[in-house]
Amino acid sequence: MLDERKASILRAVVEEYIQTAQPVGSGHVVNAPGISVSSATVRNEMAALETEGFLAQPHTSAGRIPTEKGYRYFVDALAQPSLDRASTLQVRAFFDRAHGEIEQMLADTTRLLTGLTDYAAVIIGPPHEAGKVRSVQLVGLTPRVALLVAVLGSGGVEKRTIDLAEDVDDALWLRATAHLSAQGIGHPLAWLATAPLSGEATVDVVLSRVRAVLVATGQDDADHVYVNGASRMAASFDAVETVRSVLTILEQQLVVVSLLRDVVDRGLNVAIGSETGMQPLADCALVVAPYTVDGERVGTVGVLGPTRMNYPQALAAVAVVGQRLGRRLSEG
Amino acid sequence: MLDERKASILRAVVEEYIQTAQPVGSGHVVNAPGISVSSATVRNEMAALETEGFLAQPHTSAGRIPTEKGYRYFVDALAQPSLDRASTLQVRAFFDRAHGEIEQMLADTTRLLTGLTDYAAVIIGPPHEAGKVRSVQLVGLTPRVALLVAVLGSGGVEKRTIDLAEDVDDALWLRATAHLSAQGIGHPLAWLATAPLSGEATVDVVLSRVRAVLVATGQDDADHVYVNGASRMAASFDAVETVRSVLTILEQQLVVVSLLRDVVDRGLNVAIGSETGMQPLADCALVVAPYTVDGERVGTVGVLGPTRMNYPQALAAVAVVGQRLGRRLSEG
DNA sequence: GCTGGCACTCGGTAGGATCGAGTGCCAACG
DNA sequence: CGTTGGCACTCGATCCTACCGAGTGCCAGC
Known part of the structure; x- marks a missing residue:
């Protein structure tokens, strides 16, 4: 797109501007390596680069600054990644x-x-969702609140607060945990939101609440x-x-x-x-x-x-x- | 510490300066509510407040700005919390x-x-440390790596990566988990770092690694x-x-x-x-x-x-x- | 003791001169 | 014909000066 000389000039302008944050004049460009023409020639080329949209002038009597298009060309064609x-x-x-x-x-x-x-x-x-569930359990915190904790294959841990309307004893959390483990391990966490219930009424109260919470929080903080x-x-x-x-x-x-x-x-x-x-x-x-x-x-x-x-x-x-x-x- | 009039003037200066970020002159203070003296009097008082260290002048012919001491007095004696x-x-x-x-x-x-x-x-x-452990388990991720997951009474979950030098099968994680649960539940997480070992050699390899990790990460990201x-x-x-x-x-x-x-x-x-x-x-x-x-x-x-x-x-x-x-x- | 008056201070703004980096253009050159 | 040295020109940045006005300290009088 740009002939070699224009490209060299553009590179010189971008590189110096990156360093100094000051508009770059033709006088500086001729000191850059790879430039072996006079400042007048550079000026002509820079004027051309400006009309083509690679450079811009903050005001009439100032040096040039790269435009977005100029940076883009620099990145695509001139810059090669280098790390000291x-x-x-x-x-x-x-x-x-x-x-x-x-x-x-x-x-x-x-x-x-x-x-x-x-x-x-x-x-x-x-x-975390991507990972398969390695372990899932409900841990009772208070009589009505438990924490659903799932460990995923990626090493991530997801947790959700499960709160119920009525008191529940720890045995019920255990039974629900057993069901969730049997159903969920090896599947993504979201799958539990659609996994079958147990058929046992007291347990299913818990399970349906788990479903609801998983549905509610499933997507966003992914x-x-x-x-x-x-x-x-x-x-x-x-x-x-x-x-x-x-x-x-x-x-x-x-x-x-x-x-x-x-x-x-x-x-x-x-x-x-x-x-x-x-x-x-x-x-x-x-x-x-x-x-x-x-x-x-x-x-x-x-x-x-x-x-x-x-x-x-x-x-x-x-x-x-x-x-x-x-x-x-x-x-x- | 300050008589009532000085306090009113200080309050007026602080309140206006908070609003405008501009040095406050005597002319503005007289317009403040609670001030019923002339600007000359205010000037005298402001000069006194300056020598006492409550106000400062950015330069000779400017208004006054509160000093740290001025703000301090305002906060301690003049400001009462108010929320709209x-x-x-x-x-x-x-x-x-x-x-x-x-x-x-x-x-x-x-x-x-x-x-x-x-x-x-x-x-x-x-x-999280403050809470008592409600649940603790080791979940195997790879043959040599497991995740220690502890649920605390506060609802927080702590996890630590446990990596061993040799492959371990899932049964061993389970046995270690059983031991940790028996020992740790009801105690702070840090307590597990000093809890007794099981006496069973293969399990104790895991347990001592758990101890080491808990000691290493115990304090800082608390x-x-x-x-x-x-x-x-x-x-x-x-x-x-x-x-x-x-x-x-x-x-x-x-x-x-x-x-x-x-x-x-x-x-x-x-x-x-x-x-x-x-x-x-x-x-x-x-x-x-x-x-x-x-x-x-x-x-x-x-x-x-x-x-x-x-x-x-x-x-x-x-x-x-x-x-x-x-x-x-x-x-x- | 408070107050109106007054001379004074000094930062901020505006206008004007100067400087210089940089430009565009052009004539001359190889 | 592309390149180059030369030159007039532009215009932001800097500096100086004048001026304005908000604000002060002080003092004499109420």
Whole structure:
């Protein structure tokens, strides 16, 4: 799409702008490696790049700034992911040490990502529903309230409060548990919502309440989102209003989930500015990578930063973390 | 400590400054209710309040701003908590509807608090350790890995990954579970770390691993912190650097916990600026209230805002939410 | 002791000059 | 014909100055 010289100039502008956040003039571009023409020629080419929509001028007598289209071209054709040696080692060390509960590990992984990139990091954890039930039981808390606790193959634990209208003794919880275990183990948790009743009246009172609760809470909080490094957004922008609106987005877990999911579904690994589809993120870019467990995409890792983010670094960091996270989760 | 007129003037300055964020001049104070002297007199009194350390002047020819000491006096002697009718109803409605898992409810409660006050809200949940174990079991996930799942009386569920060096069949998990249940139910989870072994060699391999894991993870993640409304901090300050440093604090759960705990331990319900003991919070104030379950303090609710926060509102909101939260948790 | 009056202070805003990085254009050159 | 050095021009950023006005401290008089 762009001849080699234009591409080099665009690359030089993007790379310098990412570093300095200042409009880049032709004088700077000629000092960039791979440029061996005069500043006048560069000016001509930059004017052309502007009319083609890759660059923009904040005002007449200023240098150029990449447009979304410019960043897009840079990401698609010019940037190759690269991670410095120290970071690579850091990632390896992290996953070698990683252990313990999955929730804790995912939270720690977001911290790793913000540490690597200096941007906000987001991880969508594997949905618990996907796993088969390994164990299910009802634990009485008070005479009328019990906790339905299900352990899933993925290592996740789901719990639901079951409250009844009348007092129940512990033996009944046990009988209901026995029925649920017989029916549910090996199936997804949601399956219990439609599993047959026992035919025994007192037990079925409990079971139907379990069904109702599972139906009510089945869908929504299926996703487990981990966000970290929101404070880095404040370092990326100098308009406090921008910071505020971005933070507002990051606080809404549902929005974050649908945002990442949407980007992944469109087959993108980078969404720049308006490509995110969210007006408050006009000055942001999102770099994502799905990760797989046993060949199946179960979640997404991503970083959110300013449009002038260090794409090579962010792409590499997200890719390698996603890959190693998937591998780590696969081996259980 | 202050005569009535000085107190009225201080109150007027604080209240107007909270609203406008602008230094308050004598001309504005005379328009405040309860002030029936001339501006010259007010000026004299304000000069006195300044030398006494309650007010400060950003520069010579500007109005006055409250100092930390000024806010402190306002909070201790002049402010009485007040919550508007709509908010009161909102709180009541929230807790009438509140149900389901405790984690979800606490997260929702932080949202309620930020909604009420427009400041960031923090809640420290009841420590799970405190509760007695209602149920404990080992669920095998892979031949070498099992999950220790303990249900506590509070409705909380604790889980720990137990990994062994050699393959184990499910029967062994069951036998270990039986032993743990016999020993542990009715005691705090930590007690299992010191409970006697079974004397049966194969089972004791598992049990000693359980002990080791409980010892290793026993103390730290004891606290469950819920933070919401961090984006409101960005609306409270116009220096982006201030926002960044405050957000950094809010992201560190351990810091937040020790901060709230420290304030409560000092018997305060408000910590203003340097009273928080954290330099980045010099421009912030923290309003907290412990909440009790069955007469015992099990957690804390709080809001974090700028030093010029609406103390009457924040005090009232935190107090009523803490109270109703405790009541709600007490009734189970 | 309170108050009106008054001179004074000083941050904020507006207008004007200057600076310089960067541009577009053009004529000349290989 | 593409490239280049030269040049006039643009315009944001910076600095200076003047000015305004909110607010002060002080004092004399009630």
